[in-house]
Each structure stands twice: as C-alpha cells, then as structure tokens.
Amino acid sequence: MNAFTLTSSTLRHLAYALALPLLVTAFAAPAGATTIERVVSPGGIEVWLVHEPAVPLIAMDFAFIGGAVQDPPGKAGTANLMASLLDEGAGDLDSKAFSDRLERRAIEMNFSAERDHIRGSLRTLSENCDEAFDLLRLAVTSPRFDASDVELNRAQILSVLRRQTTSPSDIASLRWWQTAFEGHPYGRPVNGTPETLQAITVDDLKTYAHKVLARANLKVSVVGDIDAETLKPLLDRVFGALPKEPDLAPVDNVTPQGLGRRIDVSLDVPQTVVDFGGPGIARKDPDFMAAYIVNHILGGGASDSRLYQEVREKRGLVYSVSDSLVWLDHAAVMIGGTATRADRTNETVDLIQREIHRLAENGPTEEELIEAKNYLNSSFALNLDTSSKIASLLVQLQLDGLGSDYFVKRPEMIAAVTLDDAKRVAKRLLDNGLLVTVVGRPQGVAASTAPPTAH
Numbered sequence: 001m002n003a004f005t006l007t008s009s010t011l012r013h014l015a016y017a018l019a020l021p022l023l024v025t026a027f028a029a030p031a032g033a034t035t036i037e038r039v040v041s042p043g044g045i046e047v048w049l050v051h052e053p054a055v056p057l058i059a060m061d062f063a064f065i066g067g068a069v070q071d072p073p074g075k076a077g078t079a080n081l082m083a084s085l086l087d088e089g090a091g092d093l094d095s096k097a098f099s100d101r102l103e104r105r106a107i108e109m110n111f112s113a114e115r116d117h118i119r120g121s122l123r124t125l126s127e128n129c130d131e132a133f134d135l136l137r138l139a140v141t142s143p144r145f146d147a148s149d150v151e152l153n154r155a156q157i158l159s160v161l162r163r164q165t166t167s168p169s170d171i172a173s174l175r176w177w178q179t180a181f182e183g184h185p186y187g188r189p190v191n192g193t194p195e196t197l198q199a200i201t202v203d204d205l206k207t208y209a210h211k212v213l214a215r216a217n218l219k220v221s222v223v224g225d226i227d228a229e230t231l232k233p234l235l236d237r238v239f240g241a242l243p244k245e246p247d248l249a250p251v252d253n254v255t256p257q258g259l260g261r262r263i264d265v266s267l268d269v270p271q272t273v274v275d276f277g278g279p280g281i282a283r284k285d286p287d288f289m290a291a292y293i294v295n296h297i298l299g300g301g302a303s304d305s306r307l308y309q310e311v312r313e314k315r316g317l318v319y320s321v322s323d324s325l326v327w328l329d330h331a332a333v334m335i336g337g338t339a340t341r342a343d344r345t346n347e348t349v350d351l352i353q354r355e356i357h358r359l360a361e362n363g364p365t366e367e368e369l370i371e372a373k374n375y376l377n378s379s380f381a382l383n384l385d386t387s388s389k390i391a392s393l394l395v396q397l398q399l400d401g402l403g404s405d406y407f408v409k410r411p412e413m414i415a416a417v418t419l420d421d422a423k424r425v426a427k428r429l430l431d432n433g434l435l436v437t438v439v440g441r442p443q444g445v446a447a448s449t450a451p452p453t454a455h
Helices: 008-028 078-085 095-104 126-141 147-164 168-180 194-198 202-212 228-239 288-299 306-313 342-362 366-383 387-399 406-415 419-430
Strands: 037-040 046-051 057-065 108-113 117-125 218-224 262-266 271-279 318-327 332-341 435-440
Touching (some): 046 228, 046 387, 057 387, 078 202, 126 228, 147 202, 168 332, 218 228, 288 306, 288 318, 288 419, 306 318, 306 342, 332 342, 342 419
Antiparallel strands (some): 057 218, 318 332
C-alpha cells in the first residue's frame, strides 16, 4: 500500500511554493501595493516588516555589522568559525538536542560570516513561530561553543581550505584580494588559513561574539504571516539580552592597490582562470546607479554585454565572462572573471582590457543605455521570487543606508541616468587600470609558483 504523509517538512515546502506567485505579484505591482512597515519594539529594536498572511510562512533575515574585518590579529577565520557554531548547541541544549528541536518543527536557521557582517536567517511555519524565535534567542545570546563542536567545525573548514589550494578559481580570488588589499583586513581570507584557524581558541570565539553581536549594529527584516504587534515582543525576546553597543575595532577606508599588475600562478589544470578588477563606486555615491548601468553594459551577466559578445560570441575564447560591482563598508570594487584555454590566455586578457578601455574612452551608445535600463527594470522583480530573497534584500537595503521606499525610487533613479552621465561615469569607473590574477599554465608567460598567503 502506498501512503503519503504531510509532514511538517512537506508543509514547509508547500508553503514556499505557494508563496512564490504571491510575493512576485506583490513586488511587481504598482507602487504602494506592498507595504514595508518600519516597526520598533518596546526595547528599541527596529525591523522592516512585510506582512503577508496569505501563506503560513515567516522568513526573517538579520545582520550584525562587524564580520571578518573584526577577526583578532593573527586569527583570521574567527568570525567564520564563530558563525558556524551559533546553531551547534545553545543554552541547555547541546548540538544534537538543538538540531533535533529544529528538525522536529522543520525550522531552518543559518548563520554566516562576510567581510563586513555576520548574517543570519530563520525560516519557519507560522504555527511554530514561538519555538523558532526561542531557539534563535538561545543561538544568538547563549551559544555553547562546546569543545567537540568547535573541533568538528574547525576540521570541516580546514577541509575546505585544503580543497581551495588546488582550485584555480579560489586561488585566483584569494590572490586578487590579498594583492588589492595588502595589509588591510579585506586582504585576509574570510575562512582564515590553516595556521590562523588552528590558533583560534574557544575564548576567542566567546570574545568575538560578545564584541560583535549587539543591538546597536543589528539590522532585521521579516516577511510573512506575522503582524507588527505580534512581532514586537518577539524581537525583544530574541535580541533583548544582547549588549546594547558593540565593541568594534576601527577599520580604515581603502581603495584597491596593484592596478596595472598581472600576477601569474602556476597550477597544472586544464583551463586557465582569470580574475580582474579595480576600484568601484560606493553604494551611496550619487554616480552609483549610472555605474551600475555601465557595468551591466560591460559585463553584468547578460548575454548582450560587451565582454560576453566580444570574448565569447565573436571569438569563442571562453564559455562565460562577467563582472560586477561589489560595495563594502570601507571599499568599493569592480571585479570580474573568466576561464580559457592555456594557449589563448594572453589573447583573452588583452581583449578584456581593450574592451574595458574602449568603454571608458567612448562610453556606451544610446541603444545600449536604453536596453540596459529596460533589462534592469524588468529583471528586478524576478529576482525577488521568494520570501527569503525579499527578506535578504530588505536587510541589505538597511545596511546600505537606503530607505524603505527604494522599490518606488529605483525605476526613477534608473530613468534619470542620461547618456552624458553614463559616458562620464564610464570614464570614472573604468579608466583606473586593472589588477589581474591568472592561475593555470598560460603559454608564453613566466608564472610565479608562490602559493597565496594571508596578510
């Protein structure tokens, strides 16, 4: 006999599926169709809330300003190891008991470390809201950092680091960031190195959590089946016991270095990997939207970008090539990458540099500008097809210092960019030179054999 049981896990996935068309419709609808409420709890914790009662699902995203830039000297990877342990036992629940509680109610909880932030997320059916928020409270306020869990997670990260030593993509990225930000926290790998990871103690993890996980550097968003009055006390229950102010070390603003350099690392792999990049434009800069459009025209991921057309379509040198703008709290970069045959590496790198220089000198055409604007407007809502993605974006908007009316203003900001703006900003963005890292066995190049190191 065949039977089908609707477990809590099945219900959760059904809720996700039901949520998709509703959320996409809401955010693609005319301005005002979806309300982003700015809710403040009695304890002073602010959250951006999208109340959507149509499906029994709650998605919560949050971030603490801090991240890997707050790793202690000589102990790169502290933030990453700490984040990996927050859901590995908390309060009076060891890692197995904590995991069992999550699994029993089909609650999803995740933490990660970025260069500037510690990110977290919670996904739950609304009927399990109280237990989900209580488990999250334990995770952020009373993590256990049991020795056995610390060593298990340390071993898992060390395994990742070992794989990275033979991955051309990882080596190229590590070397680019190490060179561009030598002597700055951005030059350190978020995962750390085998040496720095081994140096991290349980006391380091506890100290880091106490310094960084605080209410004043917290950004929160919630999307789903919960209203403001229900949410307010839950926010204080989860985060209220955290210190009010963080104890963050100052971090200098910085621009990428090594422009004009090409670094070659020898590695016996079938294809050569190329990373390239230079200074970007900050998210709060008045020229950012023009830069965003220009970058889309250059290589922003679409098949009609200049790099894709010139390097792949016309010459068949690569399978894919793209670049993107990356904005950090203390720096902004334009960075891209590709992979090609060893005997075509020089040709590929030269062509990428020529196309970037050509766009810097002449700017985009009117047709390219119109097409880029249309694409960026029409594709935006399609990237918000789940409550999780919407919650994540709302946190990012808060971190970027943008208003909750961004969804209304964004089309106006795109429309306001003129051809003269695009040409001027193309020069500003792309005329600075590139730092290029090449990993593989490119022919005709004297390659360095030094492995990537942390600073």
